[in-house]
Amino acid sequence: LLQILLEELPKFPNLDRVVNGISRVPNRVTIKAAEIAITTLLGLSQTLTLLPLLASQMRGRSLKSVLLQTIVGTMEHPDLADMQGKISELLTSSASFRRKADEMLDAACFAIKPGYNGMLDMARKALLQSVEDIHSAADALSAAHELSITVKYAASRGFHLVIPVKGNQVLPAMFINQRKNRKSISCTTEEIESLSSRVKESTQEVLLLTFALLQSFLEEVREDMDAIFAVIDAIALLDMLMSLAELVMTESQPYCRPQFTEEGPLVIKAGQHPITYNYSLTPFVPTDILIGPFMNFQIVTGPNGAGKTTLLKQVALIVILAQAGGWVPS
Incomplete structure (x- = not known):
């Protein structure tokens, strides 16, 4: 189960941003x-697509934990399936959240299915033509100057050219706004800048048209916020449990399952700080702690840097880990 979670949970987008995006009414x-709005919907679509796959894999593990069974049940809420069905009618099957700027721009502009709106289709066509013109211009420059030119996109800079260079190679004067690193020069030309500005205008038009088409759908999504909040809380809890399990499985220091009593005392045998243990320059010294009605305080003395504060934090962290459901370094 841990391996499944380690593989599947990183595929989810930033769920806090998804919730904030849905809740936000501009x-x-x-x-x-x-x-x-577009990024939010793509993130929501990806989340709803991943949920049944994750739930199915978890159910295949014959879960005995009531908590995990509840989490799986939350992920299989029927309102979420209905929501995903509506999204699939609106978005293309390949539309998904991307992390790179150029991929996200492409996903946002072409998220809605072709034929859904005529004006949007025309704006997209103009955008694609402008991008094609940039690549054609780059190919022409490459042939004219016998250079290997690659077209790149960055959110802050737009479309620009990247040219590999050797040593102190100097580019022709027509290549402006040059930024040199060890192996290449990123630059542009007046023609590329003009075409990039045209792409930016076309992109903005596509985004605004897409935004207008998404408003009514986002209103429907906001009506089912309870189901969305519940499943995001479930994923967050699952992520925390996975992190606690991964900690125990990968740490070199020993961890044990804490035992609880109703009235104490607090007993920690050979306790260790869960973080300092790995970064201490000298061997970490485990500490025994006993706190109860018959010993309700202890005096800790020592020179500066001896570990007095570390011991206090160590006890607090062990208690917090235990109360959170994790194993403790002891």
């Missing part, structure tokens, strides 16, 4: 608001 239509 006061006016802006490019930023459009980008947030």
